[in-house]
Amino acid sequence: MALLEPGFLRKLEALALWAEQPGRGQRGERSARSAGSGVAFAGHRAYAAGDDFRFIDFALYARSDRLHVKQFEEERELAIELLLDCSGSMEAKLPLAKQLAAALGYLALVHSDRVAVQPFASAPLARLEPLRGARRALLLLRHLEALRADGGTDLLQAARAVRARTRRGGLAFVISDGYDVPNLLAGIDVLRHAHLAPVVLLLEHAEEASPSLDGELTLVDRETGEERVVTVDARVLARYREAYRRRRQELRSGLRERHVRTFELDSATPIEHAVLSLLRRGGVVR
Amino acid sequence: MRLFGLDAWSLTLALLAVGALLAWLYLRKQPTRRRVVPALSLWLAIEAAGARRFASRTTSLLLALLIACLLLGALADPRPAYAPGDFVLLIERGIAMSARDVPGTRLAEAKRSAHARVDALRPGDRAQVLSFAAQVTAHSELSADRARLHAAIDRIEASDARSDVEAAEAFVRGSRVVSFGSAEVHAQERVRVGSSDRNVGIRAFGVRSYPLDRAHASVLVAVTNFGSRSERVTLRVRSDVVLYEQTLMLEPQGSTTRTLDDLPALALEASITLADGRDALPADDRAVAASSARAPRVLLVSAGDRYLEAALLVDPALTLTRAEAFQPGDYDVVIFDRTQPAQDPALPALYLGAPGDSFVARPYFDRLQATPLLAGLALRDVNITRAASRPLGPGDRALASSADGTPLLIEGHRRAPFLALTFALAESDLALRAAFPVFVQRAIDQLRGEPPSAESHLAGEPFAVREGGVLRAPDGVTTTLAPNARIALERAGRYELLADGRTTPLAILPHAGSIAPQGRALPPTRTLAWYWPLLALLALLLLAFEQIAYRRGWTQ
Numbered sequence: 001m002a003l004l005e006p007g008f009l010r011k012l013e014a015l016a017l018w019a020e021q022p023g024r025g026q027r028g029e030r031s032a033r034s035a036g037s038g039v040a041f042a043g044h045r046a047y048a049a050g051d052d053f054r055f056i057d058f059a060l061y062a063r064s065d066r067l068h069v070k071q072f073e074e075e076r077e078l079a080i081e082l083l084l085d086c087s088g089s090m091e092a093k094l095p096l097a098k099q100l101a102a103a104l105g106y107l108a109l110v111h112s113d114r115v116a117v118q119p120f121a122s123a124p125l126a127r128l129e130p131l132r133g134a135r136r137a138l139l140l141l142r143h144l145e146a147l148r149a150d151g152g153t154d155l156l157q158a159a160r161a162v163r164a165r166t167r168r169g170g171l172a173f174v175i176s177d178g179y180d181v182p183n184l185l186a187g188i189d190v191l192r193h194a195h196l197a198p199v200v201l202l203l204e205h206a207e208e209a210s211p212s213l214d215g216e217l218t219l220v221d222r223e224t225g226e227e228r229v230v231t232v233d234a235r236v237l238a239r240y241r242e243a244y245r246r247r248r249q250e251l252r253s254g255l256r257e258r259h260v261r262t263f264e265l266d267s268a269t270p271i272e273h274a275v276l277s278l279l280r281r282g283g284v285v286r
Numbered sequence: 287m288r289l290f291g292l293d294a295w296s297l298t299l300a301l302l303a304v305g306a307l308l309a310w311l312y313l314r315k316q317p318t319r320r321r322v323v324p325a326l327s328l329w330l331a332i333e334a335a336g337a338r339r340f341a342s343r344t345t346s347l348l349l350a351l352l353i354a355c356l357l358l359g360a361l362a363d364p365r366p367a368y369a370p371g372d373f374v375l376l377i378e379r380g381i382a383m384s385a386r387d388v389p390g391t392r393l394a395e396a397k398r399s400a401h402a403r404v405d406a407l408r409p410g411d412r413a414q415v416l417s418f419a420a421q422v423t424a425h426s427e428l429s430a431d432r433a434r435l436h437a438a439i440d441r442i443e444a445s446d447a448r449s450d451v452e453a454a455e456a457f458v459r460g461s462r463v464v465s466f467g468s469a470e471v472h473a474q475e476r477v478r479v480g481s482s483d484r485n486v487g488i489r490a491f492g493v494r495s496y497p498l499d500r501a502h503a504s505v506l507v508a509v510t511n512f513g514s515r516s517e518r519v520t521l522r523v524r525s526d527v528v529l530y531e532q533t534l535m536l537e538p539q540g541s542t543t544r545t546l547d548d549l550p551a552l553a554l555e556a557s558i559t560l561a562d563g564r565d566a567l568p569a570d571d572r573a574v575a576a577s578s579a580r581a582p583r584v585l586l587v588s589a590g591d592r593y594l595e596a597a598l599l600v601d602p603a604l605t606l607t608r609a610e611a612f613q614p615g616d617y618d619v620v621i622f623d624r625t626q627p628a629q630d631p632a633l634p635a636l637y638l639g640a641p642g643d644s645f646v647a648r649p650y651f652d653r654l655q656a657t658p659l660l661a662g663l664a665l666r667d668v669n670i671t672r673a674a675s676r677p678l679g680p681g682d683r684a685l686a687s688s689a690d691g692t693p694l695l696i697e698g699h700r701r702a703p704f705l706a707l708t709f710a711l712a713e714s715d716l717a718l719r720a721a722f723p724v725f726v727q728r729a730i731d732q733l734r735g736e737p738p739s740a741e742s743h744l745a746g747e748p749f750a751v752r753e754g755g756v757l758r759a760p761d762g763v764t765t766t767l768a769p770n771a772r773i774a775l776e777r778a779g780r781y782e783l784l785a786d787g788r789t790t791p792l793a794i795l796p797h798a799g800s801i802a803p804q805g806r807a808l809p810p811t812r813t814l815a816w817y818w819p820l821l822a823l824l825a826l827l828l829l830a831f832e833q834i835a836y837r838r839g840w841t842q
Contacts, residue, residue, distance in 0.1 A: 089324035179325045208324055215836065218318045221326035229318055230329050231342070233837075239332040247328070 003102040003141050008272055012103060015275075015285045016111050017078065017171065044068040078113040079130070079170025080104065081162050081196055083187075084144075087121045087153035088222035089179050092267055093203040094149045097175045099271040100201055102144050104173055107285065110134045116165070117143055120158030121151035122223075127161070152223045153180045155187030162194065169195030178202050178251045185254040198260050199284055202251070205267045210241055291363030291818070300361075304354045312347040346841035349832045356825035360818040370410025372428055374458045375400050375435070378467025378479075379442055380419040380449030381745070382801040385468075387482035387566040393444045396466035399477040403464055404435045406810075413464075418454035419445035419776055420746025420797075445776035446569055446796040447746020470805030480566075480803035484513040486536060487570030487798025488556055490543075492742055495551040503551035505575070508543040509558055511536035512800040518561035525552040533561075553780065553791075570798035574780045575742060581605055582730055585633075587612050588623030593717035594638070597726040604730075619733045624710050632701040634733035636726075639710030640696070642674020649673045649688035649709070657685055659705075659728050660695075663721040670694070670716075673709040705729050735788075742793035748774040755785025757792075 047067035055069040082101045108115040117128035128143045172191045213232040255262045279285045383393040415425040415438035426438035463473035468480040490508035523530040557572045581603035612627045624639040651665040682698035696706040711717045754769035760779035781792040835841040
C-alpha cells in the first residue's frame with residue numbers, strides 16, 4: 001500500500017479509536033450505555049420523555065417515588081465519517097490528509113466500526129459509502145489514493161450531505177486546512193446536529209504560514225484562479241503573517257466555543273508521529 | 287572640463303537614446319513572476335497601495351536613468367581643464383638642513399622631494415629653483431626644461447649659516463612657492479623635512495693671546511643645547527693634542543660658557559660629542575679659532591754686532607736670520623745695521639746708522655716724543671759721537687731729536703713702515719744701556735704693527751674687510767676683496783686674508799641654532815585628473831543601492 005506502510009498498519013491494529021459515546025449502530029466491539037437492550041446491567045438514570053416504559057425500574061420507583069430506567073452495557077459499532085478537504089489549497093497537504101484518513105479508517109475497520117469517506121471541495125465529491133470489516137480496508141485506501149486537490153472549499157455542503165446519509169451518531173473527522181473559517185464552523189455545527197462528534201485535524205504548511213516571497217509578483221489563487229499583482233517586501237510579509245495568525249486564531253476560537261477537539265498538524269509531520277504521538281496524546285486514539 | 291571619450295554630440299545622442307529605451311521599458315507592462323498561493327484573500331487585504339507602487343516604479347526608473355547617465359558620462363571620459371603655472375621651488379639650505387635625522391641629510395631629502403616635484407610638473411608649467419640660507423640664491427631661471435631644473439637642484443650645497451626665512455619670503459613674495467625645508471616658509475605647497483630637534487652646538491669659540499705673552503692665550507667656548515631634552519656632552523679643545531676635556535650636563539635650551547686660560551696660542555679646535563652620539567646636526571659640533579700669535583721673524587743685515595744680537599735674543603721666540611746683504615723673504619722686520627739696501631725692501635725695517643748728507647757732532651737725546659716706543663726709556667744721557675744730519679722725508683717725523691733739532695730717531699712709511707736711528711751703534715754707548723734691548727723689542731713690535739686681530743664670525747653674518755686683500759677659503763679657493771668690502775661667508779672653517787704681505791686669520795663658526803622642524807606640510811592641491819573612475823564607481827554604488835531598494839520594495 002502506498003499510503004501506509006505495512007509496519008505502520010500493524011502498529012495501528014494495536015490501537016483503537018475512542019469515542020465518549022458510540023453512535024447508534026449495529027452491535028460491534030465497542031461497549032455503549034443505553035437504556036434497553038443488552039446483557040449486563042450498568043445502572044440507572046432518570047426517566048426522560050420518550051424512554052421505553054419497559055426499562056422503567058418500578059421497584060426503585062416504589063422506594064424513591066421517582067422514575068428511573070435501567071441501563072445495560074451493549075457492544076456497539078462506531079460510525080466514523082471522514083470528511084476530507086480536497087480543495088486546491090490542500091495540494092501540498094493532501095498527502096498527509098490522505099494518510100490520516102487512511103490511518104483513522106483502517107483503525108475503525110479493524111475494530112469492526114463503520115467507516116464512510118466524504119471528500120469535498122467546492123461541492124461534496126464521490127462518497128465512499130460505509131464500509132465495515134478489515135477486509136474492506138483496501139477499498140478504503142484505493143478510494144483515498146484516487147483523490148486529487150482541486151477547486152474551492154465548502155465543508156457546509158459536505159456536512160449536509162453526510163447528515164442526509166447518516167441515521168446514527170458517531171465520530172466525524174474533518175481533515176482540512178481551514179482557510180474558509182465561517183464555512184468550516186457552519187459545517188461543524190451541522191455535524192454536531194447530526195450527532196456526529198466532530199474532531200478537526202487542521203493541516204498547515206510552513207510555506208503558507210511564512211511564505212518566502214519577494215518583489216513584484218502575480219499571485220494566483222489556487223482554488224479560484226484569481227490573480228492579483230502584489231509587491232512583496234518585508235513589511236508586506238509581516239502583515240501577511242499577522243493576517244494568517246489572526247485567521248487561525250479566529251478558527252481556533254470558533255472550534256473551542258463548540259467544544260470541538262482540534263489537532264493542528266504540520267504537513268511535514270510523519271504520519272506515524274501524527275497518529276502514534278499527537279492523536280494518541282490527544283485521546284483520539286488509544 | 288574636456289571630453290576625451292565620447293564627444294558632446296555623441297554623448298547627448300546616447301543619453302537621449304538610452305533614456306528613451308529605459309522609459310519605454312518601464313512604461314510597458316512588465317511581466318511579473320507568477321506564484322500560486324493557497325488563499326489569495328489573505329494577500330488582498332495587505333497589498334501595497336497603488337500610489338506607493340507608482341512611486342516605487344518612478345524611483346526605479348529615475349535610478350536606472352541616473353545609472354545610465356553616470357556610465358555614459360564615464361564613457362565620455364571628462365577631464366578637468368588645467369591652467370599651467372609658474373612655480374618657485376624654494377629649497378632651504380641653512381645649517382639645520384645638514385641635520386642627519388633623515389636618510390642622508392635634510393638637504394638631500396629636500397632635494398629628492400624637489401626632483402620629484404619637477405617630475406610632477408604638468409605640460410605648460412614652468413619653475414625656478416632658488417635656495418636660501420642667510421641669503422637667497424637663484425640656481426636657475428624660470429624654465430620648463432626639467433633637465434635644467436634637475437641640474438640646478440643638484441648644484442645646491444649646504445650652508446653653515448642660519449636660514450633667513452624673512453629674506454626668503456620677501457624674495458619670493460607674489461610667486462607660487464613650493465618650499466622644501468624645516469623652516470616654515472609661507473608657501474602654497476610645502477614639503478616639511480626633518481623629525482628630530484636634538485642638537486647641541488658650539489655657539490661661540492674665541493682665542494685671545496695675552497698682550498705680554500703672545501705664546502699663550504685665553505680661550506672662550508660657549509655650548510648650547512637647542513633640543514627639548516637634557517643632554518650629556520663632552521667638550522674638547524685641542525690643537526695637535528687634546529688640551530681640555532670636560533663632560534657637561536645641559537638642560538633643554540640650556541647653555542654653558544667655559545673660559546680656559548694659559549692655553550698655547552695656536553690654531554685651536556673645539557668639538558663636542560653627545561653621550562649617545564645622536565646629535566642630529568654634527569655641523570655645529572666643531573669650531574675652529576684663529577690665533578694671531580706668531581714668533582717674530584727678523585732678518586738682520588749686518589756685518590756683526592754682538593750687542594744688537596744679544597738684544598734681539600731677549601725674545602726667545604724670535605726667529606733671527608743673519609745676512610750680510612738684504613734678501614727678500616718672509617720676514618716681519620728687517621734690521622739694517624750700518625748698511626742701506628739698494629732699493630726699498632718693502633718690508634718693515636729698522637735702520638741703525640742711517641746715512642746722511644752731513645754729520646752733527648755729539649748730539650744727545652733732548653726732544654723725545656711721547657710715544658709708546660720711548661716711554662720709560664732713559665736715553666737722555668746716551669753718549670753719541672755723531673749723527674747724520676738728514677732731512678725728514680714727506681710723512682716722516684722725528685720721534686727723538688737733539689737740542690738743535692737734529693733728528694736722532696725717525697719714524698716713517700714708504701712702501702712699509704720704518705724706524706731709523708741716525709747714528710750707528712758703534713758711535714754711541716746706546717747698546718750698552720739697559721734700555722737698548724727694550725727699545726729693540728719695542729721697535730720690532732711697532733714695525734710688525736698690532737698683531738692682526740684673530741677675527742671670528744658666525745657663518746652667514748656679514749662683516750667688513752677694511753683693507754681688502756685676497757681671501758683664501760679652507761678648501762684653497764681664493765677671492766679678491768676690495769677695501770671695505772662687506773662679505774658673508776656661509777661655510778664654517780679657518781680662512782686667511784692676505785693683505786700687505788700680512789696674513790690675517792679668520793675663523794668662521796657654524797651658526798648653531800634650533801633645528802626643530804617648524805610648521806606643517808602643505809601637500810599640493812590635488813585635482814582629479816580623470817573623472818571616469820569616479821563616475822563608474824558612483825554607478826556601481828547606485829546599482830548596489832538599487833538592489834537594496836528592490837529588496838525592500840522601494841523600487842520595482
